[in-house]
Amino acid sequence: MKRRDFLAAAALPVLTGCEAPAEIAGGFTGINFERGHLLRDRRSWPAPASTQRTGVVIAGGGVAGLAAARALRQRGIEDFALLELEDQAGGNSRGGAVNGVPCPLGAHYLPVPGDDAREVQDLLEEFGLRQRVAGRWRYDERHLCHSPQERLFFNGAWQDGLLPLQGVEPETLAQYRRFAQGVARAGWFAIPVSKVSLAQVDPALDAMTFGAWLDLQQLTDPHLRWYLDYCCRDDYGAGIATVSAWAGLHYFASRHGFHAPGDGVAESEGVLTWPEGNAWLTRRLAAPLGGRQHTGQVVARIAVGRHGVEVDAFDAATSTLRRWQADHCIVALPLFVAARLVENPPPALREAAAQLRYAPWLVANVHLRAPLDDRPGAAPSWDNVVYDSRPGAEGLGYVDAMHQSLLPVPGATVLTCYRALGLAPARRQVLFDEPWTHWRDVLWAEFAAPHPDLPAKATRIDITRYGHAMSTPVPGIRRSAALAALQSRAAGQRLWFAHSDLSGYSIFEEALTHGHRVGSRVG
Structure with missing residues (x-):
């Protein structure tokens, strides 16, 4: 039996005898596949309809691109343009809303940074999330994840924490x-x-x-x-x-x-989170950019010349091409995209792009008209995961968008459900081919045991698909000489690279650090 058929079949008996599922609206949102695939499918572009001059072009408006823009502004450099493919900057850290309830479209938390992540610490201080009190750093408790933080549905009941504990054998311990x-x-x-x-x-x-x-x-x-x-x-x-x-x-x-x-030590750490996820951070990074931020732009070509850099960008709204002429270009794009766009790319870029592997992801925001009934054990938490030991399991559980709410009576909310589809090319194709109703049925099956009332209480599902969500640190990536070479480009270069790909994996701290590093050196 195919996995798809198994999941659909698994949901059916659970619904028998339960409240009948209501009509539910849904669809895909958040990612414009057509724009992204223009880079793959289009063989030619129109002649430039206009030419514009600026000091620095930032290609890509994810966390790294936004961090590079912030670093430029900190140095007093305001002559730059940021070009972003989607209608909202932020990359994997964007947010949305379903029926008025804010929710993440991707990354949903930021661990309290350690002393090595100084750039992240400085950003949090700038945003008022931490301050020094009596010689110690204190984080604003309104933004720290409220307790209980996480739980696992294991052996028919909820337990605190995600490490399986209830009823396990001494050898497991x-x-x-x-x-x-x-x-x-x-x-x-x-x-x-x-x-x-x-x-x-x-x-x-x-x-x-x-x-x-x-x-x-x-x-x-x-x-x-x-x-x-x-x-x-x-x-x-x-x-x-x-x-x-x-x-x-x-x-x-x-x-x-x-x-x-x-062993007497708690494993959980301080986590900053918001109903809209890390979009709380990226929206604040993007807000000061004003007219220097250009969304809906498909960067089509980056060419380095003797006297500067040319960047061609296709405007999705007007179907016209604008040519940007700049002294420098910060390429804050996934490296496999950068390798397509840069004319005569550096050998290190070609090599790094060939080494990296990208994992497809799915994020489903499920709006509920009322709280779900609960099973025995630990109380509803911010992060809720279902134990699934079957080979090929993809579900990562859900976070509750209203967990941070201080409302005295729980009401409507959005559960943000995550699925990591692994590196098999066939899974990326399934992500692209299947209708949204397929993923609805997959979710119903994943949560059938702990939440059989989920289908009846859901009113809408908005699904965001990431075909190349993040670079995955496969063997050999951490010691890649090509990635190291792209990070160590000397002053005087016109082309700079800033993306979490340079670290070999994708988290907010890595992206912000690379963007800040380059924005502090360009020029």
Whole structure:
């Protein structure tokens, strides 16, 4: 039986005897596939209808592009233009609303940054999210994730935290402790990854998959491996059989470590979150740009000449091409896109684009007219995950957009459900081909056991599809000489690269750091 047919069939018996599903509206939103595919499919572009001069062109309005614009403004450089493909800047950190309830279209939280992420700390201070009180840094509690933070539906009930615990065997707990010891011995990891030189990265960890490393450590417990696979899919878009051992250990060692039950240390960390997710941050980054921000622009060509850079951008609203002439161009685009656009691309760009692999994602925002009934165990949390040990499981659970609300009586809300589809090309094609109703049925099946009343209480589903959501840190990426070369371009260059791809994986902190680094050096 195909997975699609299995999921659809799995939902049917659960609905029997329950309140009949209401008519539900839905569709795709958030990503304009047609614009993006122009770069792949179009063979020629019209002649430029106009030419405009500026000091710096920023190609790409994701977190890195917005951070580069902020860094330019901090230096007093206002002569720049930011070109963004979609109708809203922010990349994977954009937000929307369903029936008036704000919700994320992608990234939905930012961990409280450590001391290595100074650029992120400075941004949070600028936005009033942290301040120094009596010699200590204090974060605004209104923006920290409210408790309870996360729970797992496991063995028929909800439990606190995402590490499977209820009813597990002593050998499982012993393997949790052994993995904690392995993380503690793993070495130096940091966010951003540029704080650790390539010479300090263990070549063996970068050369093998995380699953192979676990095999070497004889860490075979299915509950431990489910949890580690979930963590990798959540941060990297693919599981332990795909990402490198360096990436699997980095997930824990660069932040809060891994703490086995009973060691007296809580594993959860401070998390900043908002109903609209990280769009709370990107909207504030974009707000000061005014007329320097140009949305709906398909960058079609980037060419470096003796006296400057030409950037051609196709305006989706007017179907005309504008040529930008600038002294410098900051390419804040995924590297596989940059390699298509840059004429005579540097060898390092071609090599890096060939090395990187991108994971497709799906984000479904489900509007509910009333709170869901709950199963026994832990109380409703911000992050809610269903244990699914079947091979190929893609669901990552959901976050509740109204979790941060202080309303005395719960009411309508939006559940933002995430799915990481892995690196198989066929899954990306399914993401593109299937109607929105297919994904509705997949969600009903995923949450059938903990929430059988979900179909009856849902009123609308808005689905955002990311065909190339994030670069996945497969073996060899962390020590890539090509990625290192793109980051170390010397002053005096006209073409600069700023994107989380340069770190080999996609999180807010990496993107912001790369954008700030380049924006602080251009010119």
